[in-house]
Amino acid sequence: MVRYIVLFIIITSISFAAKAADEAKIEVPLRFDRYYSYNDVIKALEALHKAFPELTTLEAIGKSEENRDIYALTINNTKTGDELNKPGVYVDGNIHGNEIQAGEVCLYYANMLLTKYGKNEKITNAVDRNTHYIIPVVNVDGRYHFFADGNTPSSNRSIRIPKDDDHDGLYDEDGPDDLDGDGNICQMRIKDPNGNYKVDSEDPRILVRVKPGEKGEYTLLGYEGIDNDNDGQFNEDAEGYLDPNRNWGYDWMPPYVQQGAGNFPLSGVGLKAINDFIASRPNIIVGYAFHNTGGMWLRAPAAKTIQLIKSDVTAFDVIGKEALKITPGYVYKPSFELYPTYGDFTSHLFFNHGAYGLVGELFMRSQETYKNDDKGVKEDDLESLRGNTQTARSREQLQFNDNVAQGELYKDWKPFNHPVYGPIEIGGWVKMSSRLPHPFMLQDLVHRNASVVLLSAENTPDIKMQVFNVKEIDKDLFRVRVRVENTNGLSSMTAQAVKDKLYVQDHLKVSGGKVVAGGKITNLRLNKVNYKQTKPEVQFFAMPGHSMVEYEFIIEGKGNVSFHYFSQKAKNAVASVKL
């Protein structure tokens, strides 16, 4: 139905989105004064890989529901070690199809690591010491359709598994329709003397509610669209809805409990592919999923009832509290404090893959200011400063649009002949607004957020080990003392993973001599050792951030004895001594 309507529409205006897609050639270094379409993202990744073939691996790790490739870029300097032997840093974005600037943060992070490698010491270290796994676009179908189709800033989040939202036996048959063909789904309003809205006295683009008894001018008809399935409702069964951030395995709940959960954990084929990708990279110790919007760093858990172990909270805080300083205006909190969710990605990452998982909610719309008192005032404060807050804020946002964004964020109301309603007006915020910064603000956003990822890379565990004391206590019997240190802020293994027996626990193994006894030194000055009852040559433990432990071994024999610290996530450490 909509196709026929669109056919009749003469497209007169060139949309903001169309302009964005025609930007300059994609080359390294990448530019961040623009948004990349799905195809552009692939081109950008290919350009990075082509420019730095030694440092990168680019692979399609799976297909989406609509058969698009999901790409992962791995950055690792193979000269400094194998991929899986270095602490892994994972970054993804755009799991919700409309949250596109998350993809730009990922691209920026890759671009920054690669173009500044060998030039900037911090970045060189991060490339040499860590493996970086970057999936700029999780919801590839979503990104494709966000650019290609008419959308609101908030539509097209879902992955493309059809769902019968209105329970009428038809799937995805009544989404919004881009009636004026401008690439945006805006609002519809109709002149109505009995309507409950009138235009704002200062800015006629804004509609304000009439007071009781006051005459109205307009009725708001909701988002642009028609009743495609003729059921009396508009736009009630759009694509999906399967929320790709409610479909993960940890603490998953069915759709009647958690909207958008999907029928079963990882029913999304692209998500399953990403899960398999992460599972086969057990070195990943920290991971980011970028979203929009609001300016937040969110950590596990996603439900109030789930308690984290204290040392894991401490590790999260090392990142979270520093991140706040890099991204002014952000807040850092457990994700359930925003709202509780089931089946979210970062909880899955934390509980089922043993990696510290954080969500970055990009962009604060409060940064769209048009006033002379800007000191980075928060939206909440603004509200208390002014009288009619909503309208005042709308006026300012429109002035920002008019005078700073050159009118690219908002479409003025224009008449349209609706097939059902007759003469109406269509107008409002375009899809590339509200949740997305205007491209001129993008550079700052991607840089600050990528810097937080870099901060986590710097904080991935670094295990150092030394034999600090050897004493012959009898003939061919030695007391050897070993010190293990984690000099960085993240644990070598989450306390949760140790508790859940998620995978092989970190351990210290002695080889070369016969270990008669061995254990953790509980008091070095008093020579107190907690000896392990059996198999003293293997000691199981893990190293929290900024921690140090000492072990003692009584070893029979002569010659070389070596000590290996094995960790699935941290780089393994070795020390040896000749007895």
Next chain:
Amino acid sequence: MLKKLLHMLLSGFLLFSVNQLTAQSKSDFIQYHTNDEIQQILKKYTNRKTTLHTIAESPGGNAVTVLEIGSDLKDVPAIFVGANFEGNVPLATEGALYLAKMLLDSAAYTQKVKWYIMPQPNPDAATGYFTDVKYGRTVNDYPVNNDADDALNEDGFDDLNGDGFITQMRIKDPEGTYIISKDNALVMKKADTKKGERGEYKIYSEGIDNDEDGQYNEDGEGGINVGIAFPHLFPRAQSEAGMYAGQTPEVYGIMRFIYDHPEIAMVYTIGSSNFCIEPPVGGRKGDANLDKIKIPNRYGRMFGIDVSRTYTMEEVIEMFKANVPAEMEITPSVVAGMVGLGAAVNPLDDDLIFYKKFSEEYKKFLEEKNFNLETLPPSPAKDGSFELWAYYHLGVPSFSMNLFSIPKEKVEKKDDNEVPSENKEEERESEISEKDKALFAYSEKEWEDSGFVKWEKVNHPKLGQIEVGGFIPYLETTPKAEKIEELVGAQIPWLLQLSNKLPDITIEDYKITQKGSGIYTLELFVANNGELGYPISIGQRNNQPAPVIIVLNGDVELLQGKNRTPLGSVGAHQIRKLTWLIKTTPAPPNVTVKIESVVFKNEVKQINIGG
């Protein structure tokens, strides 16, 4: 009436054919079958009306297959049958094969229903029954490092006495907490310190601490237990469940297959619980009380509702209806989502009605066959089990059946006139549980007393002299192979009977009232002639079962009502009325009404308006 007659005829035919089956195919059900044999049987069963689907490959490389019977049928409800999810009940697999055989030998139950039969969802674990040393394996070959040490599967059981069974070992130890029961020297009981008893033995499962970590047999082969790895009440704390539901490919493949077939309107599980006899149990904490619903603050503000008190579901629906657009349907499922009622964890009261009713019928069915019902009770369904998932997540009737339970030991009737004994020793409660008594009696009667390995001295490589003994694995679930045919033959036919109870949605009648000026009211009466509602109560709560849509077509204008109207729920034997206000121009034409559903027959009725 005709239907009843037909039904009688069909049942008669079935009985006849079952007898025939017994005579013909004895060879199939006198042994327990290995994975390869099962696949061969399934291949043998394929014909032009069946399809064999491979839906997953286990971590051990075994195929998980589903036999579709009735591939030629369209627009009919389907029943999914899964058996032996935990892999340690080989009899359940035989039951599923027997059911398939019955369906293939007689056409009676494949006219209006399609069947999907999955006899072996956990093939890796099922190999455990055929290995030289048996311990009742339930896990697949998924690599799980249960003790998180530096080795995988390094500390499994060890058959110390070489009898082919993993039982228990008892070790004399000053720190022991067990003593030998006074009532039966084979039974170990916990020493009761309050009675001054002092423990003498430690008890472990039979084996060696192969990895010297102080624990016995904590990291054997595998794996994940498919039977507890589904997402309803997924028991993450149990290492055998894996880390999340569907982590192992069998479970993922089964869930994918079932959701790809929304025509599945009923699910049977053959295993160790028995919803056919004992309805699913409730009383679990944490379930929402639908009579005392709290309204979150934000809806309180939005809708002007007093949040300090609680409301019934009906009250909440009314309050919400008053505040949302008229076309927005407020159902219990919508309310549950909005106010965050959480997951249902107890069977809903309305559903327990049919469970109880059918249970009574089933008991009669068995009594008529002189089937012994005086047995130990079936196991309750486990958290993460397939049968619970089918009920709570698919929202369809889920019936389970265990095909064998140990007969209860017959208690000798006390003489009513007997004078109460003065001897306290005789009066005290026996230290032997009813279950153990029944197992000993069963072992003696059916297994020539070999169901319990009597404690024998064994030289343990680490512990020195110990004793090994205990009930053998599979004793409780797996009778001798010669009993298979009798057991499945008596019980499995009930699953065919149950298939007759499926909901059956048809257009019963209609009524046209002329209002004048070409305007008519059309009232349509849609009946559910089945013995189960559609959806059942849990299906209404979770909104998962595929909807039934009544489609009205014709060159008319609808003043009220829609072209496509969701039927909503229709209880067993109930009728639902749908109404349209129709304007016809210029001449009174015909309209058609159609039942559109992926589950039921898509019936079309011509209606001559004004004619």
